[in-house]
Amino acid sequence: MKVGFIGTGSMGSLLIDAFLSSGALEPCDVLAGNRSQAKLLQLQERHPGLSIGSNREIAAGSDILFICVKPLEFKTLTEEISGSLHSEQIVVSITSPVMLYHLESALPSKIAKVIPSITHSVKSGTSLCIFGSRLNKKDRLLLLHLLSFIGVPLEIQETHTRIASDFSSCGPAFISYFIERWIEAAVEATGIEEALLTRLAGEMLLGTGKLLTEGGFTPQELQERVAVRGGITAEALNHLRTSLDGVFERLITTTHEKYDEDVEKLDILFGAGGIIQAPLDR
Structure with a gap:
């Protein structure tokens, strides 16, 4: 072949x-x-x-x-x-x-x-x-x-291409940006070596991925298991929930708008403007 x-x-x-x-x-x-x-x-x-x-x-x-x-x-x-x-x-x-x-x-x-x-x-x-x-x-x-x-x-399904790609294809960039900013803040606050935190973050991501794919956890169940009520993790999670309010909705809107724009340009190039398409999944 x-x-x-x-x-x-x-x-x-x-x-x-x-x-x-x-x-x-x-x-x-x-x-x-x-x-x-x-x-x-x-x-x-x-x-x-x-x-x-x-x-x-x-x-x-x-x-x-x-x-x-x-x-x-x-x-x-x-x-x-x-x-x-x-x-x-x-x-x-x-x-x-x-x-x-x-x-x-x-x-x-x-x-x-x-x-x-x-x-x-x-x-x-x-x-x-x-x-x-x-x-x-x-x-x-x-x-x-x-x-x-x-x-x-x-x-x-093809109508799910964009939203699925946000996770599978764009996701490594999104997650690595979150990790990068977290590491930068930690190095500035404590002086710890960046290389050590990068290794810790990478191993943590590998383990978390296995818990979600092989361990039977949902994201919510994993949070509940790690974040003991009244503990450090729970306190920090509350901060994240407040700080990230609306961020992911805006992220999805941004990727979908660019995707829709590209599809429209391709429709014109291929002469497909008259084809009735299924609405893109939102």
């Missing part, structure tokens, strides 16, 4: 590295295309045996093709590669505002959308999977099996 990648920037190269280091693929299974020849040569040097080529060559030679470019680059790219694709290939977009109907209207192939996460670089986290109407059960299982090597693949 040949797996191609058009776009080898931050996420495209991360996926290639993760699939290869996990053993899901061998370098001889991978084809890569990018506007920057220098980036392709660096990738090939890092993974001897990996094939590089033009976008059309990568499209024609792939059984599964991951498209890892920016949203507004999709229309031009689909026009370039459409003639190189056929109905039995699987094309996977990793870009959340690019809708299934955009790609199914432009390409003859089976279409899926997978939203990956930076956590795949350590074989962790979830990949969000949205399957188009042309994929059969065998196609879905093939994609799920491939993605299982680098994390936990979860099938979701």
Whole structure:
């Protein structure tokens, strides 16, 4: 099975590295295309045996093709590669505002959308999977099996793409910002070493994640278990509840507004303005 990648920037190269280091693929299974020849040569040097080529060559030679470019680059790219694709290939977009109907209207192939996460670089986290109407059960299982090597693949509704991505894909940035500010305040207040707190925070996040995914706890139950009434944790939690009032609602509004804006621009590019869409989940 040949797996191609058009776009080898931050996420495209991360996926290639993760699939290869996990053993899901061998370098001889991978084809890569990018506007920057220098980036392709660096990738090939890092993974001897990996094939590089033009976008059309990568499209024609792939059984599964991951498209890892920016949203507004999709229309031009689909026009370039459409003639190189056929109905039995699987094309996977990793870009959340690019809708299934955009790609199914432009390409003859089976279409899926997978939203990956930076956590795949350590074989962790979830990949969000949205399957188009042309994929059969065998196609879905093939994609799920491939993605299982680098994390936990979860099938979701396309209307939930943005809110689910806030947690799985944007979440590492949001949580790390919270941790960063907490560490900065602690270092300033006590003089403790930043590296020590970073290690403590990382191990705490790993353990908390396991409690939520394997330990049977809900977030509320975990708080109740740790925060003894009248204790230090409970006092600090009350402060957080007051300080963060409205923050998460504004965060969701911000990500959804940007997402809606990108979808509207893509509708215009793909000529999909007349398509009646399901309302985005709020």
